[in-house]
Amino acid sequence: MKKFQELDEEKKSRILEAALLEFAEEGYEKASTNNIVKQAGIGKGMLFYYFKNKKQLYHYLVEYSLTIMQEEYMSEIDISETDFIERMKEVTRLKWEVYVKHPAVFRFASTFFLSDMDELPERLKEQYASLQENGYALIYKDIDYTLFREDVSSEKLFQIIQYFLGGYEERLRIELKQQLIQLSDFDSYVKEFFEYLDVLKVTFYKEERQ
Amino acid sequence: MKKFQELDEEKKSRILEAALLEFAEEGYEKASTNNIVKQAGIGKGMLFYYFKNKKQLYHYLVEYSLTIMQEEYMSEIDISETDFIERMKEVTRLKWEVYVKHPAVFRFASTFFLSDMDELPERLKEQYASLQENGYALIYKDIDYTLFREDVSSEKLFQIIQYFLGGYEERLRIELKQQLIQLSDFDSYVKEFFEYLDVLKVTFYKEERQ
DNA sequence: ACTCCTTTAGACCACCCCGGTCAACAAGAA
DNA sequence: TTCTTGTTGACCGGGGTGGTCTAAAGGAGT
Numbered sequence: 001m002k003k004f005q006e007l008d009e010e011k012k013s014r015i016l017e018a019a020l021l022e023f024a025e026e027g028y029e030k031a032s033t034n035n036i037v038k039q040a041g042i043g044k045g046m047l048f049y050y051f052k053n054k055k056q057l058y059h060y061l062v063e064y065s066l067t068i069m070q071e072e073y074m075s076e077i078d079i080s081e082t083d084f085i086e087r088m089k090e091v092t093r094l095k096w097e098v099y100v101k102h103p104a105v106f107r108f109a110s111t112f113f114l115s116d117m118d119e120l121p122e123r124l125k126e127q128y129a130s131l132q133e134n135g136y137a138l139i140y141k142d143i144d145y146t147l148f149r150e151d152v153s154s155e156k157l158f159q160i161i162q163y164f165l166g167g168y169e170e171r172l173r174i175e176l177k178q179q180l181i182q183l184s185d186f187d188s189y190v191k192e193f194f195e196y197l198d199v200l201k202v203t204f205y206k207e208e209r210q
Numbered sequence: 211m212k213k214f215q216e217l218d219e220e221k222k223s224r225i226l227e228a229a230l231l232e233f234a235e236e237g238y239e240k241a242s243t244n245n246i247v248k249q250a251g252i253g254k255g256m257l258f259y260y261f262k263n264k265k266q267l268y269h270y271l272v273e274y275s276l277t278i279m280q281e282e283y284m285s286e287i288d289i290s291e292t293d294f295i296e297r298m299k300e301v302t303r304l305k306w307e308v309y310v311k312h313p314a315v316f317r318f319a320s321t322f323f324l325s326d327m328d329e330l331p332e333r334l335k336e337q338y339a340s341l342q343e344n345g346y347a348l349i350y351k352d353i354d355y356t357l358f359r360e361d362v363s364s365e366k367l368f369q370i371i372q373y374f375l376g377g378y379e380e381r382l383r384i385e386l387k388q389q390l391i392q393l394s395d396f397d398s399y400v401k402e403f404f405e406y407l408d409v410l411k412v413t414f415y416k417e418e419r420q
Numbered sequence: 421a422c423t424c425c426t427t428t429a430g431a432c433c434a435c436c437c438c439g440g441t442c443a444a445c446a447a448g449a450a
Numbered sequence: 451t452t453c454t455t456g457t458t459g460a461c462c463g464g465g466g467t468g469g470t471c472t473a474a475a476g477g478a479g480t
Contacts, residue, residue, distance in 0.1 A: 003456090012283070030240075031438060043458040048440060114384075151414070156409045160374055163406075167377030174324075196373075197367045201364045213427090243468060253429035258469060 001060065001174060004050035015040045020061055020104035024111050028058055046168045048204045065109045074134045082144035084158065085197050085205075088165060091138060093190055100183050101181075147205050157204045164200070168193065211270065214260035220356050221279070225250040225260075230271055230314035234321050238268055257268045269334060275319045276337045283308045284344045292354035294368065295407050295415075298375060301348060301398055357415050378403065 004012065033054055037044050051057040069192045076094055081087045082113070099106045111133045117125055150153035153155035172189065181189070214222065228249035233241045245266055247254050262266040286304055291297045309316045349372070358364035382399065385391045391399070409413055 032437075034437075044439095044460095045441085045458055046456080049456075054439065152409045152412050156406060157413070160406060160409065163377030163381065164370055164374045165377065166380055167373030167375065170376055170380060171373065196366060196370060199362045199370065202362050203367070242466075244466075247430095254431095254469085255429060255471085256427080259427075264468065 001051055001056065002059075007050075011042075015042065015047075016061070016064065017104045019057060020065070020108040022106070023058060024107040025110065027115065033057075048154060048199070059121060061108060062120065062124050063127065065105045065112065066124070066131055068102055068105050069098070069109055069126075070131055070134070072101070074131065074138065077138050079141055080135065082142050083147060084143045084167060085161065085201050087138075087143070087192055088161065089197055091168075092165065092193060096186055096190060100186055103183070104130075149204060149206050161200060164196070168196070211261055211266065212272075217260075225252065225257075226271070226274065227314045228288050229267060230275070230318040233268060234314070234317040235272060237321065237325065243267075271318060271320060271333060273337065274282075274332050275315045275322065276334070276341055278312055278315050279308070279319055280337075280341055280344070282311070284348065288394065289347065289351055292352050293357060294353045294355075295371065296310050297348075297353070298371065299404055299407055302375065302388060303378075306396055311395055313393070359414060359416050371414070372411060374406070378406070380386060398409060 007015075015036075018036045022036045022039065025033070031054075033047055034044065037047050045124075047057070051060060073094055077087070077091055079087075081090065116130060120128070139163075143158075144157070145154050148157050172181070176183075214225075217225075225246075228246045232246045232249065236242070241264075243257055244254065247257050250257075257267070261270065283304055287297070287301055289297075291300065327338060330338070353368075355364050355368070358367050382391070386393075
């Protein structure tokens with residue numbers, strides 16, 4: 001595994017990408033090391049020269065992904081913005097930016113979050129728990145609920161926005177999978193997405209006094 | 211396959227359920243006939259006595275599911291309701307009702323809708339296309355857009371509701387998978403869901419004159 | 421009791437893919 | 451030349467695949 005770290009970046013990322021995608025699409029059990037080496041363009045032997053077995057490779061990918069998610073996504077969010085919708089704009093924009101930069105990491109992480117972590121080493125469990133905490137704070141910390149209109153439950157408005165975000169992202173994911181969207185179109189999707197959030201501001205927030 | 215139709219209902223539905231769930235969870239290629247017979251509690255030979263091979267079984271399941279979705283779901287919706295939110299209440303309530311009644315069919319159908327249909331016999335393709343058309347009409351036909359407030363694009367409001375529906379359903383699906391919800395709780399989820407839609411009525415529709 | 425037909429189970433087939441090993445070899449340094 | 455390091459892919463035992471087939475059980479008619 002030390003050997004792997006010392007490879008040149010290009011080869012390292014070819015292997016990482018192949019492995020991340022294979023585990024993301026098939027899950028741990030069904031992921032095939034044969035597919036990984038084929039996709040990475042290396043011999044079968046090398047994978048087990050770099051990593052002692054399938055499980056260790058998987059753990060390496062988990063750590064790698066958690067680290068990227070923390071450093072390039074979570075820690076970049078401006079938590080001083082108390083306007084929920086504005087903060088969600090920033091969260092989503094950054095999320096998509098990471099997606100464009102590290103698509104394989106992102107897809108691996110999404111499926112990893114849904115799998116069960118029972119067999120992970122303690123260190124990785126802790127790293128994951130800390131990431132979850134940060135994610136929670138990202139959404140709930142220091143939000144100014146007084147911006148919401150008062151004639152309906154602000155809790156419900158808050159939830160509706162979150163369900164909307166989930167639904168919008170799911171549609172994007174599906175269209176990406178079916179290749180209806182190119183990664184290069186993301187800017188225009190961010191723009192459209194912001195328009196939706198501005199509509200929600202008009203309808204969910206108090207009317208502005210001027 | 212004629213032989214299969216003549217089985218007593220209990221055995222038939224045991225086999226159908228086992229097969230639907232296996233295909234739903236694994237997809238066509240990876241679904242295992244061994245698992246199906248084990249789950250259904252029949253000998254391996256019987257499956258190939260009733261159906262000539264895996265593919266024919268799959269086609270039978272597709273037809274069976276499409277028929278149920280059409281007859282017990284699509285055709286039951288009251289398309290004369292022009293209030294979009296009210297119609298979505300009805301659509302969703304019925305959808306969940308079918309889910310409770312035929313969970314295996316529903317899960318099979320959901321994954322089937324996302325798979326590619328290239329290899330299906332023409333007859334099934336047509337049946338599927340007709341179902342899609344009906345589904346489209348369910349959402350778009352005769353909707354009264356004048357109910358929406360006029361200070362923001364009603365097209366966007368319309369879309370937001372749909373994304374919200376998708377997001378809400380996805381969360382339900384996940385919680386069901388993780389067994390956080392029992393099927394018997396569905397009534398209270400319908401109630402909560404209707405409350406959300408009523409909030410959307412207040413915020414997205416014109417203020418009522420009285 | 422005997423026959424005949426239908427229904428049933430599961431051992432078995434050839435095949436494919438799995439994670440992991442290992443002998444052989446290539447490249448380069450000393 | 452020798453030693454070290456990097457690299458390959460054939461190969462291993464194990465296990466799962468869709469599908470077949472034998473042999474037995476069940477039941478109806480005589």
